[in-house]
Amino acid sequence: MRLIILIATLVMAAPALADPLPSWRDGEAKSRIVDFVQQVTQPGSADFVIAGDRIAVFDNDGTLWAEQPIYAQLAFAIDRLKAMADEDPSVLTSDVLRAAAEGDLAAVAASGEEGLLEIVNTTHAGRPVAAFQDEVRAWFDTAKHPETGMAYDAMLYQPMLELLRYLRDEGFATYIVSGGGLHFLRSFADEAYNIPAENVVGTTGNASYEVVDGVPMIEKQAGIAFVDDKAGKPVAIDTRIGKRPIFAAGNSDGDFQMLEWTTSGGGARLGLIVHHTDAEREWAYDRDSPVGRLDRGLDEAEARGWILVDMAKDWARVWPQAQ
Amino acid sequence: MRLIILIATLVMAAPALADPLPSWRDGEAKSRIVDFVQQVTQPGSADFVIAGDRIAVFDNDGTLWAEQPIYAQLAFAIDRLKAMADEDPSVLTSDVLRAAAEGDLAAVAASGEEGLLEIVNTTHAGRPVAAFQDEVRAWFDTAKHPETGMAYDAMLYQPMLELLRYLRDEGFATYIVSGGGLHFLRSFADEAYNIPAENVVGTTGNASYEVVDGVPMIEKQAGIAFVDDKAGKPVAIDTRIGKRPIFAAGNSDGDFQMLEWTTSGGGARLGLIVHHTDAEREWAYDRDSPVGRLDRGLDEAEARGWILVDMAKDWARVWPQAQ
Numbered sequence: 001m002r003l004i005i006l007i008a009t010l011v012m013a014a015p016a017l018a019d020p021l022p023s024w025r026d027g028e029a030k031s032r033i034v035d036f037v038q039q040v041t042q043p044g045s046a047d048f049v050i051a052g053d054r055i056a057v058f059d060n061d062g063t064l065w066a067e068q069p070i071y072a073q074l075a076f077a078i079d080r081l082k083a084m085a086d087e088d089p090s091v092l093t094s095d096v097l098r099a100a101a102e103g104d105l106a107a108v109a110a111s112g113e114e115g116l117l118e119i120v121n122t123t124h125a126g127r128p129v130a131a132f133q134d135e136v137r138a139w140f141d142t143a144k145h146p147e148t149g150m151a152y153d154a155m156l157y158q159p160m161l162e163l164l165r166y167l168r169d170e171g172f173a174t175y176i177v178s179g180g181g182l183h184f185l186r187s188f189a190d191e192a193y194n195i196p197a198e199n200v201v202g203t204t205g206n207a208s209y210e211v212v213d214g215v216p217m218i219e220k221q222a223g224i225a226f227v228d229d230k231a232g233k234p235v236a237i238d239t240r241i242g243k244r245p246i247f248a249a250g251n252s253d254g255d256f257q258m259l260e261w262t263t264s265g266g267g268a269r270l271g272l273i274v275h276h277t278d279a280e281r282e283w284a285y286d287r288d289s290p291v292g293r294l295d296r297g298l299d300e301a302e303a304r305g306w307i308l309v310d311m312a313k314d315w316a317r318v319w320p321q322a323q
Numbered sequence: 324m325r326l327i328i329l330i331a332t333l334v335m336a337a338p339a340l341a342d343p344l345p346s347w348r349d350g351e352a353k354s355r356i357v358d359f360v361q362q363v364t365q366p367g368s369a370d371f372v373i374a375g376d377r378i379a380v381f382d383n384d385g386t387l388w389a390e391q392p393i394y395a396q397l398a399f400a401i402d403r404l405k406a407m408a409d410e411d412p413s414v415l416t417s418d419v420l421r422a423a424a425e426g427d428l429a430a431v432a433a434s435g436e437e438g439l440l441e442i443v444n445t446t447h448a449g450r451p452v453a454a455f456q457d458e459v460r461a462w463f464d465t466a467k468h469p470e471t472g473m474a475y476d477a478m479l480y481q482p483m484l485e486l487l488r489y490l491r492d493e494g495f496a497t498y499i500v501s502g503g504g505l506h507f508l509r510s511f512a513d514e515a516y517n518i519p520a521e522n523v524v525g526t527t528g529n530a531s532y533e534v535v536d537g538v539p540m541i542e543k544q545a546g547i548a549f550v551d552d553k554a555g556k557p558v559a560i561d562t563r564i565g566k567r568p569i570f571a572a573g574n575s576d577g578d579f580q581m582l583e584w585t586t587s588g589g590g591a592r593l594g595l596i597v598h599h600t601d602a603e604r605e606w607a608y609d610r611d612s613p614v615g616r617l618d619r620g621l622d623e624a625e626a627r628g629w630i631l632v633d634m635a636k637d638w639a640r641v642w643p644q645a646q
Contacts, residue, residue, distance in 0.1 A: 052519055129561060173521075186565050196375055197565025198496075198521075204562055209554040209580055216580075216587050218561045226548075231532040238452060238541045239527055240563065242509050242520025257532055257539075264539050 020166040023159040023317040029272075029309050033163065036270040040246060041170050047268035051171035055245040057201075057237060057258060058164070060178035060185060062251040062292040063274050064193060066145075066155040068283040070105060070291065073184045074116070075152065076139050077123040078103065084123065097122060109290060120181070121222040124205060128217045129183055136187035150319070153188050157274070158320045160249070164193055167247065175245075177201045177237060179229035179254055183220065201240045203228045229254045234261035251276065252292040259297070259306060271306035273297050278312040281319075343489040346482040346640040352595075352632050356486065359593040363569060364493050370591035374494035378568040380524075380560060380581060381487070383501035383508060385574035385615040386597050387516060389468075389478040391606040393428060393614065396507045397439070398475065399462050400446040401426065407446070420445060432613060443504070444545040447528060451540045452506055459510035473642075476511050480597070481643045483572070487516055490570065498568075500524045500560060502552035502577055506543065524563045526551045552577045557584035574599065575615040582620070582629060594629035596620050601635040604642075 024030040040049040061067035078100050084091045085101045092098045096115035099107035108115060124132065140153045148155065164174050176195055178185055182202035189195045206221040228236045234257050237245065248255070248262035251274040259271035275294065276285050286294040301308045311318070347353040363372040384390035401423050407414045408424045415421045419438035422430035431438060447455065463476045471478065487497050499518055501508055505525035512518045529544040551559045557580050560568065571578070571585035574597040582594035598617065599608050609617040624631045634641070 182562065182565075198563070200565065207558050207561060209557040209584065211583070216557070216584050218557060218584075234532040234539070234541060235530050238530060239505065240521070242505075242523065260534070261532065261539050261541075 020169065021159065021162050023162055023315060025314055025316050027314055029307050029314045032307055033166075033270070033272070036247070036268060037167065037170050039268045049246055049267065053243055053246070054167075054170070054172040055175065055241060055243050056167045056172045056247040057175045057177045057241075057245045057249070057262065058160070059250040059252070059255045059258070060176050060180055060189075060202075062276065063249055063255070064157060064160050064164075064176070065153075066157075066282060067292050068285065068289075069147070071180065072152040073180050074108075074119075075143065076136060076184070077119050078108075079139060079143060080123040080135070081119060091122060094118060117224065120205070120224075124181065124183075125220050125222040128219050129207070130217075132183055132220055133187040136184055140188060153192055154319065154321060156192055156320055157315075158317050159315045160274075161193065161320065163249070164195070168194070172247070173199065175199045175201060175237075175241060177228065177233050177258060179203055179227070181205065182228075201228060201236050231257045233258035237261070246270070248272070249274065250297070252294050253296050256297050260304075263304060263306065271301075271304065272309060273301055273306055274309045275311060277310050278315070278318065280312070282311060284312075343492065344482065344485050346485055346638060348637055348639050350637055352630050352637045355630055356489075356593070356595070359570070359591060360490070360493050362591045372569055372590065376566055376569070377490075377493070377495040378498065378564060378566050379490045379495045379570040380498045380500045380556075380564075380568045380572070380585065381483070382573040382575070382578045382581070383499050383503055383512075383525075385599065386572055386578070387480060387483050387487075387499070388476075389480075389605060390615050391608065391612075392470070394503065395475040396503050397431075397442070398466065399459060399507070400442050401431075402462060402466060403446040403458070404442065414445060417441060440547065443528070447504065447506075448543050448545040451542050452530070453540075455506055455543055456510040459507055463511060476515055477642065477644060479515055479643055480638075481640050482638045483597075484516065484643065486572075487518070491517070495570070496522065498522045498524060498560075498564060500551065500556050500581060502526055502550070504528065505551075524551060524559050554580045556581035560584070569593070571595070572597065573620070575617050576619050579620050583627075586627060586629065594624075594627065595632060596624055596629055597632045598634060600633050601638070601641065603635070605634060607635075 021030055039045055039047040040054060042048060058064055061071050081097065081101050092101055096108065096111040096118055100119050140151060143152055145152055145155060168174055174195055176185060176189055180202050182200060182204045185200045185202045186197045189200050203224065204226045206223040206225050208219050208221050210217060210219065226232065226236065244265045245262045247270045248259045249272040250259055263269040263271040276283055278284060285292065286298055344353055362368055362370040363377060365371060381387055384394050404420065404424050415424055419431065419434040419441055423442050463474060466475055467473065468475055468478060491497055497518055499508060499512055503525050505523060505527045508523045508525045509520045512523050526547065527549045529546040529548050531542050531544050533540060533542065549555065549559065567588045568585045570593045571582045572595040573582055586592040586594040599606055601607060608615065609621055
């Protein structure tokens with residue numbers, strides 16, 4: 001009897017549930033997220049989804065953290081190329097590598113995918129995965145964003161961190177599905193987002209397993225095994241997760257097929273696009289941006305029922321730390 | 324006070340823990356498994372590993388279920404090819420396809436990897452993943468093993484089912500890392516082993532994402548994107564899991580590098596090889612078997628500290644159901 005009273009007291013004394021998304025201003029975006037989560041998690045709901053099938057996928061660049069003026073991974077690659085060239089200038093074997101080492105971003109951009117691949121091969125390949133990830137972590141400790149002066153891994157979006165945590169608290173598994181490099185992503189995803197290595201999906205370079213002087217190692221090799229962008233995203237979701245997500249968040253047309261695949265399944269589904277409308281606190285860009293171009297998604301979001309998050313309007317706060 | 328007494332009573336009344344591996348006979352194999360699990364799970368132990376890093380990887384064919392006289396997936400492919408040829412004989416466009424449709428396993432074996440790939444392409448590619456997996460499930464419902472008369476998915480190893488459950492109960496994440504096809508494996512892994520789709524790693528065919536008549540679908544395509552065998556296994560573990568396992572189980576030289584990679588890490592590690600020594604209850608084979616060949620592993624297991632499970636001696640029972 002006393003035990004029952006004790007339990008009853010505990011239950012009655014429980015405070016009202018705190019707002020899980022305090023950095024989201026009240027409005028349609030926030031209320032649709034909360035409604036969706038309730039729909040799929042309340043037992044007895046027509047759209048109830050068992051915990052093992054509550055898969056939520058997130059793009060990274062421009063969705064979970066900033067991507068302007070260039071992807072953080074490209075900034076890392078350029079910094080690393082400069083350091084390599086300082087030690088041995090003969091690594092700069094082509095015009096695009098010389099341009100990158102001089103910080104000529106226009107020339108890098110003009111070199112297209114082929115040029116980018118050359119920069120990535122030169123700066124990423126040829127060493128063990130573990131050593132590569134240590135280098136990336138060391139870079140995050142010192143590199144500063146050229147415009148904000150912040151550390152790159154401090155430029156996370158606080159509202160999206162809250163969304164990740166909220167979904168996990170409600171039994172979702174959260175995954176990154178990014179066009180960025182798999183090993184680059186893993187070097188910070190666990191610390192930044194509480195997303196462990198096995199839940200990171202990204203563009204994957206070739207790799208080898210070899211025993212060198214009796215020590216087995218997995219080494220990054222030149223060349224790309226899989227590009228996790230556009231139609232590659234649903235394919236990678238199938239290969240890596242094997243379940244169709246019920247929630248997807250992105251910010252560019254590179255995420256279009258991932259949102260399309262996610263939201264065309266049966267039952268309750270939710271797609272969300274972060275629209276960069278906030279030139280004051282972050283950047284404002286969409287159709288004309290070479291980085292994170294959002295064109296088709298902007299045209300079709302409403303008809304497809306995807307939430308178009310207006311960063312300036314919907315987010316009370318952008319960064320985790322006050323600037 | 325009464326609450327404390329109640330809790331104390333509950334704790335004292337707890338029964339002695341049941342044997343987690345009842346189908347394993349007492350002996351070195353069983354005791355080394357239990358010792359290892361205690362080492363890595365007891366807080367304060369020098370070899371304690373946090374739950375998120377307790378990664379256990381299992382080969383499938385010959386490790387979790389039977390693989391003689393031919394892999395179940397090949398039996399499926401041949402049955403499917405026969406059904407396709409019954410409907411339209413013109414699908415048999417080559418000698419190896421005609422041999423397979425006639426059940427000439429010697430000719431299929433003689434055709435090598437190229438022949439197998441042709442059979443797989445013909446029987447697996449060109450349709451949506453979901454439809455393919457439905458077909459595999461329907462096949463399991465009717466197909467019988469040619470020698471035992473059992474359903475293929477009843478020929479699981481009871482001791483390994485107990486090991487999977489034991490490890491999961493102790494906070495391990497259990498993965499399949501198999502040379503078998505990813506989608507084939509996923510069609511039964513959850514039901515057979517409680518291993519969900521996202522924890523299945525296998526050989527991966529090409530796939531496409533397309534919107535057909537307004538319906539997005541992921542379709543299997545001809546050609547192999549990744550062979551998950553030998554040195555491919557540690558590479559796939561890196562790509563898919565991103566953490567070095569602390570436990571690995573296999574049965575053939577195709578698992579050698581996976582065990583090598585797993586057990587050469589720091590701290591407590593365990594490698595286990597199922598040695599097929601039981602001609603009476605299962606099959607006896609190793610160095611000379613075309614399927615599940617175990618040669619180097621047999622030579623090096625002892626020096627590397629890997630458990631060599633003697634199926635006839637170490638397993639009190641082989642199959643889940645009495646035969």
